Amino acid sequence: MRRVWSSVLSVFLLVFLLGAPAQARTVSTGKVAATGASHPAMQQADGAPYDADNPPDRLRVLVALGPSTYFLKDGRPHGLEFALLQGFESELNRRRTKGRPPIRLQFIPVDAGELIPALREGRGDIAAGMLPYSDSLKSLIRPTEPYAQDQWCLVSHRDNPLTFDQLGQKALTLNSASYGRRLLAIEGKEVALDEPPQGSNAEMLLRDMNQNPALQSLSSRWVYRLWSATYPSLKLSECLNNTVSLVWGVDQDNVALADDLNRYLGSKNRVTMEKAIELTRRFLISGAQIERSDKISSMDKLAIFAPIFQAAAAANNLDWLLLAAIGQKESKLTPMIRKNGPTGVMQVNPSTARAMGIRDPHGNEGNISAAALYLNYLRKMYSREGISEDNQLYFMIAAYNAGEGRLQQLRRKAKAQGLNPNIWPGHVEQIALQSVGRNMVDYVSTVNRLYLAYQATEKARNKQLDSK
Incomplete structure (x- = not known):
């Protein structure tokens, strides 16, 4: 019970x-x-291949459910990925024939680890979840051009600012699924790592560090910027050298949809990450836990x-x-x-x-x-x-x-x-x-x-x- x-x-x-x-x-x-x-x-109405000149009435977006990427508050969707892709929906409707129903993106929230498998199984048309580009990703799906460049940086309490050289015996607290782990390995950083409590996410780590000066972690620069007003005691310091390209993904055979997304990303009407943060910040859920x-x-x-x-x-x-x-x-x-x-x-x-x-x-x-x-x-x-x-x-x-x-x-x-x-x-x-x-x-x-x-x-x- x-x-x-x-x-x-x-x-x-x-x-x-x-x-x-x-x-x-x-x-x-x-x-x-x-x-x-x-x-x-x-499902799309007729199952036909994507046609940029006559897009389907529905496009299914597999979106990572999370306190930063996609969440509902007061029954309405918010999040960085939602804000970014709303611009694409608006762009599609700007060129829509008058009298036809508006094109809608149907957001299907899934666990971040299910994004790529679900896309490959045909359960969605677009995968969105702050996906970092890599050659291995390209072998599984067709990535779009980057919609943002990200970095992973040290985050700690303002009373205890750190650099990698100053870490010493102190451990970074990182989720097992954190992309920061891969970047540390790529750059050869030998850092002690602690696992957070089970069920924690990156945003909850920011909350905990805001309250506990003894904790430190790695964070996406964009995620930190989104939550910086919510957790004002945090400080972003030294960043890893490698930048990370954030992309969306479509099926490898869906060239037309990838091209349409890329055209949107290159247009003056695109929603930037800065704008997405502005649109999302005031709706963040206290405690960083959806x-x-x-x-x-x-x-x-x-x-x-x-x-x-x-x-x-x-x-x-x-x-x-x-x-x-x-x-x-x-x-x-x-x-x-x-x-x-x-x-x-x-x-x-x-x-x-x-x-x-x-x-x-x-x-x-x-x-x-x-x-x-x-x-x-x-x-x-x-x-x-x-x-x-x-x-x-x-x-x-x-x-x-x-x-x-x-x-x-x-x-x-x-x-x-x-x-x-x-x-x-x-x-x-x-x-x-x-x-x-x-x-x-x-x-x-x-x-x-x-x-x-x-x-x-x-x-x-x-x-x-x-x-x-």
């Missing part, structure tokens, strides 16, 4: 409360939506609702993290009770609850159960229609937002216009944008983003617990 609750808390601590709740809406059958048992990787939050009430909320989410999901063969993501979007996990219209944590219409056999739509258990029952109903319906699992999830979320009947109308309209009524990205989505507006499209995108982040954090947390 302790493991379940610990995992529950860690998931919510990454994704804090989302903005305002979704507006009340009427669903054709009075029902509400849910999602599938696991989140598929977002699972942590000072908002105890936020932790309590998911701890309260998690057992209900889990029970309702298990009864309907759903992923409880999907229910949590929808509840987050709908109400910030704060039940809003209405006698008429959407109500409760999942904002279910009372008529929906009755159609699902739930008498009390206002109580938490009945409200969440009604949502889970309806999502299961939608999934079965779309499965019978031969819709792929990927698109079942899209349609379930879309129907949850706009109504089952409205979605059917959009699908019929898509078919009439020569689009595929069984595919959301670039097909039914395009009709939704024209007929309903951006809110519906953004709703589907936001819930998917939250769901992906929940799953990534849960996986990372379970991996950490298994290692103990």
